[in-house]
Amino acid sequence: MSSSDSDIVATIKESADIVELIGESVDLRKSGASYLGLCPFHGEKTPSFSVSPDKQFFHCFGCGESGDIFDFMMKSQGVDFPEALRLLGARYGIAVPERRQSRQEREKRKRREALFAVTKQAAELFESYLYQGRASAAAHAYLRKRGVSGDVARRFKLGYAPSPAAEGWNYLGSRLSEQETAAALETGLLVAGKKGGNYDRFRDRIVFPIYTLSGEICGFGGRIVGQGQPKYLNSPESLIYNKSSLLLGLYQAKQQIRAVDRAIVVEGNFDMISLAAAGCENVVAPLGTALTREQLRYIKRFTDNVTLLFDGDAAGEKAAVRAVPLFLVEQMAARIALLPDGHDPDSYIRKYGLPELMNLLEQAKNLPEFVIDRLVAAHSLGFDGKMKIINELKPLFKAASTSMQRSLFIAHFAEKLGLPKEELQELMNTTLAKEGARHVDEPPMPPDELGPVVTKPKSQQEYGLNRMQWQMLEFAVFNPEHFPDLCAAGLREIFVDSPGEAIIDAFEALLDNTSLAEPEDLLTSIVDEAERKIVTKLLLAPRQQAQKQEPDEVIRILGEARLLVCRNRIKEQVALAEAADDSDRLRQLLAELMAINKQIQHGREQVARGIVPGAYPGMKSC
Ligand SMILES: [Zn+2]
Numbered sequence: 296m297s298s299s300d301s302d303i304v305a306t307i308k309e310s311a312d313i314v315e316l317i318g319e320s321v322d323l324r325k326s327g328a329s330y331l332g333l334c335p336f337h338g339e340k341t342p343s344f345s346v347s348p349d350k351q352f353f354h355c356f357g358c359g360e361s362g363d364i365f366d367f368m369m370k371s372q373g374v375d376f377p378e379a380l381r382l383l384g385a386r387y388g389i390a391v392p393e394r395r396q397s398r399q400e401r402e403k404r405k406r407r408e409a410l411f412a413v414t415k416q417a418a419e420l421f422e423s424y425l426y427q428g429r430a431s432a433a434a435h436a437y438l439r440k441r442g443v444s445g446d447v448a449r450r451f452k453l454g455y456a457p458s459p460a461a462e463g464w465n466y467l468g469s470r471l472s473e474q475e476t477a478a479a480l481e482t483g484l485l486v487a488g489k490k491g492g493n494y495d496r497f498r499d500r501i502v503f504p505i506y507t508l509s510g511e512i513c514g515f516g517g518r519i520v521g522q523g524q525p526k527y528l529n530s531p532e533s534l535i536y537n538k539s540s541l542l543l544g545l546y547q548a549k550q551q552i553r554a555v556d557r558a559i560v561v562e563g564n565f566d567m568i569s570l571a572a573a574g575c576e577n578v579v580a581p582l583g584t585a586l587t588r589e590q591l592r593y594i595k596r597f598t599d600n601v602t603l604l605f606d607g608d609a610a611g612e613k614a615a616v617r618a619v620p621l622f623l624v625e626q627m628a629a630r631i632a633l634l635p636d637g638h639d640p641d642s643y644i645r646k647y648g649l650p651e652l653m654n655l656l657e658q659a660k661n662l663p664e665f666v667i668d669r670l671v672a673a674h675s676l677g678f679d680g681k682m683k684i685i686n687e688l689k690p691l692f693k694a695a696s697t698s699m700q701r702s703l704f705i706a707h708f709a710e711k712l713g714l715p716k717e718e719l720q721e722l723m724n725t726t727l728a729k730e731g732a733r734h735v736d737e738p739p740m741p742p743d744e745l746g747p748v749v750t751k752p753k754s755q756q757e758y759g760l761n762r763m764q765w766q767m768l769e770f771a772v773f774n775p776e777h778f779p780d781l782c783a784a785g786l787r788e789i790f791v792d793s794p795g796e797a798i799i800d801a802f803e804a805l806l807d808n809t810s811l812a813e814p815e816d817l818l819t820s821i822v823d824e825a826e827r828k829i830v831t832k833l834l835l836a837p838r839q840q841a842q843k844q845e846p847d848e849v850i851r852i853l854g855e856a857r858l859l860v861c862r863n864r865i866k867e868q869v870a871l872a873e874a875a876d877d878s879d880r881l882r883q884l885l886a887e888l889m890a891i892n893k894q895i896q897h898g899r900e901q902v903a904r905g906i907v908p909g910a911y912p913g914m915k916s917c
Contacts (some may be wrong), residue, residue, distance in 0.1 A: 301819065301820045301822075303380070303384065303389060303391055303392075304365070304380070304819055304820070305819055306389055307364070307380070307384060307387055308351060308363065308364065308819065310387040310388075310389060311351075311383065311387055312348070313346055313347075313348065313351045313352070313363065313364050313367070314330055314346055314348050316364055316367065317332075317346050317353060317367055318330075320335060320371065321333065321334075321335050321344065323346060324342070326345075328347065328349060329345050329346055329349075330345070330346045330347075330348070331343075331344065331345055331346075332344050332346070334355040334357055334358060334360070335371060335553065336355060336360045336370060336371075336553070337355070337360075338555075338556040339357050343355055343356040343357040344356075344357070350815065351363055351364065353367060354835075359835070361831055361834075361835060362818070362827070362831050363818055365379045365380065365383065365827070366827065366831065368382055368383055369824065370596070372508075373508045373549055373593075373596040373597065374508065374509055375824050376823065376824045376827065380822070403534075406481075406534060407534055407535055409474070409475075409477075409478040410478050410482050410513075410533065410534055410535045411511050411512070411513070411535060412475075412478065413471070413478040413479050413482060413484065414482055414484070414504070414511075414512040414513060414514065414515070414535070415511070415512050416471075416475065417467055417484050417515070418452055418502075418504045418512050418515075420454070420470060421454025421456050421467075421497075421502045421515075422452055422453070422454035423454075424454060424455050424456070424457055424466075425448070425453065425454045425455040425501075428455065428457055428461075428462075429461070430457055430458065430460075430461030430462065431455050433520050433521060434455040434501055434520050437518075437520050438453070438501065441568070441569060441572075441641065442569060442572050442644075442645065443569070443572045447568065447572045450547060450571075451503060451504070451544075451568060451571070452504050452512075453501060453502065453503060453568075454501075455500070455501055455520070456495060456497035456498055456499065456500050456502050456517065457498070457499065458498055458499030458520075458521065459498055459499070464494040464495060464498070465492075465493065465494055465495060466495055466498075467479065467484060467495045467497075468485050468493045468494065468495060471485075476493065479493075480493065481533055481534065482514065482530060482533045482535065482536065483496055483514075483531035483533060484496055484497070484515070484530070496528070496530075497517045497528065499519060499520050499521050499523065500517030500518055500519055500520060501517065501518045501520060502516070502517045503515060503516040503518075503543065503564055503568070505529075505530070505536065505541060505543055505582065506545075506547070507541070507546070508545065508546060508549070508593065508596075510546055511535075513530075513536045513541070514530030514535070514536035514538075514541075514582075515529070515530050516529045516530075516564045516582065516583075517529070518564060518565060527564060527583065529582055529583050538581075538582040538583065539584055539587045539589060539590070540587070540589040540590060541582060541590070541593075542560075542579040542580065542582070542590050542593060542594070543564055543567055543579060543580040543581070543582055544567045544571070544578055544580060545579045545594070547571075547576075548571075548576055548577050548578060548579055549596075549597050551576040551577045552577045552579075552594070552597040552598050553597045553598060554577075555577050556598050556599075556600055557577060557598055557600040557602060558577055558579055558597065558598050558601050558602075559575065559577055559578045559579070559601075559603075559604050559656065560578075560580065560581070560586065560594075560602070560603050560604065561578055561579075561580050561604050561640050562580065562581075562606065562611070562614070562639075563580060565641055566578075566604075566639055566641055567579065567580040569640060569645075570640055570644065570652075573644050573648075574649055575649060575652065575653070579594065585614055585618070586603075586614070586617075586618045586621065587621070588621050588624065588625065591621055591625045591627060592625065594627075595625055595627060599627045599628060600627070600628050600629075600630075601622070601627055601628070601629050601630070602629070602630045602631070602632060602656055602659045603615050603618065603629065603632070603659075603662070604632050604640055604655075604656065604659075605631065605632075605633055605634070606633070606634055606638070607633040607634050607635055607636045607638070608636065611634075612633070612669065615631050615633075615665065616666055618662070619662055619666055619691050619694070620691055620694030621694075622662060623694045623695045623700060623704075624694050624695075626700070628661075629661075629662040630659035630660060630661055631659055631660055631662050631665050632655050632656050632658070632659035634655070640652070643655075663691075663707060663708075664707075666688075666691070667684075667688075667707075667708060667711045667712075670683075670684045670687055670688070671684065671711070676712070676713065681712055681714070684712065685712070685719070685722050685723070688723075689723060692704055692705075692723045701723075705719050705723065758794065758829050758832065759793055759794045759795075759825060759829075760793055760794065760795055760829065763852065763856045763859070764789060764793060764795050764856075766852065767786065767789065767790075767849070767852070767853060767856065768790075768795055768798060768829070768833060770849050771786065771799070772802060772814045772817070772833055773814060774846070775802075775806055777846045778802070778803070778806060780846065780850065781849070781850070781853060782799075782803070784850050784853050784854070785854075785857050788860060789853065789856045789857055789859075791860070794823070794825050794826045794829055797821070797823065797826050798821065798826055798829060798830060801817060801820045801821050801826075802817060804820065805817065805820060814833070814834055815834060817830045817834075818830055818831070818834070851898070854898070855898055855899075858891055858894060858898075859895070861891060862888065862891050862892070862895075865884055865887055865888050865891070866888070868880075869881065869884050869885065869888070872884055
């Protein structure tokens, strides 16, 4: 980040009052030096969300969310840092200049802007046609039939793309300039005809604009009104529209999802609209694809709890089972409600009403529970059946990302299968070990993670740093007096190509500027969202661990860390040499690899004997 960026961040922080900003959406009461309120990020009945006017920092003791005004903006609005900066700059009247961009970036941004402009224009044309067009009666009748009121239609900005019989094949296209036409072709709103000329993609369809999280229209879904195929049609992928990372309705539903701390996922566009029309507003729908991990991550910005509301046919069940690993990996709690055969959410609500549907949702089964019941029904609990079930469970087990999840998984399924936990664990582990087996020709490797020093939960890998990098960063940030020594010993090297690199740079700049730098000041000078997450996490970590370690010990770990980094680089070169069939080079690299492994092993043996090893020599290929 340039110095002008951090100036702007600092200026905005000076102008803003975190208590006032958060106070607009959270009822805050004074309590000692800080303010307390009900956390907006998790459901609670007694306040554990604390805002400190002195530190201009918020922290929830319930769910652990914390940060400054920028974090609050990002989390409450679900936007990234540049967007939070733009929003807060606008709010406090501070000009936020466009970031310096390369020519390519500028061109890409311009193209994106042109595409967003044309999708917005199209949405407005379709919407006004729905209300003022001369041939929109059938569309109105259709919406009435589906119970969609004017309010709901306006909230989702529904429109109508007229039929060729009423307005020709080029209703939209004929209303666009040459430049807009190019953008409309790129977004797929227009299709180039084989014999020249363009025609509208959406014809005689109710159209639903698809929004990004910051509220821009990036594509459309369309439901046919008259006879015709396909019933549903979506925009094709484009520079601004990626169907596997967006969810229909999330932009409109996000506040409600957060408020009730649950998202309901349905399969179709109209299912989502029908539920919203009936008063169930925390609903989203994927865009004609199976649920993806990216989509879950979007939902996760607002809640960890998801209920799948799927059709009770085989396809719905299959889709639910396929989603299990995704939920496990994202550490989200999923439940599943299946509709009675032959019903979709729309027809169900029409026949039985909202209270019945809420009932169905309340009785939703925990997803893993549902899976085992289904497996037992399919294979039964005889010996062969159990083995088949275990085989089907393996991918789900593999997807569990923490050891706690794995133990819960084992405990849960062992009971269901009537097996001792240890035995199931054993069966699951056998495959994991087999899949992780190394190539036979490779020399034996010491484990990639460092020995017994600190145990960090594996989930912290998510932030793009491994355990050792976390440990180093923690020590460096909380022991600034040793920072120069660590840098001299090669601290930066172990962070190459990781988000830690920028944090080290920012910390160094901070220490250069003032000898009184506090770790908290790091947040002022870091803009990137991923890096900010790391810093926030660091600031909240218990400090005793980082402060208790001896600098010598830390330098030793750093030495070993550098060897591990070096070893990874050699491994990459081994792969290259293998691909190039260069056996001389390969032999040389493998020798270096052995030497490094020996050094690592040797260092560890010395530590085990209570000796602090000296400096490690560098290796040729690093
Ligand atoms: Zn909370």
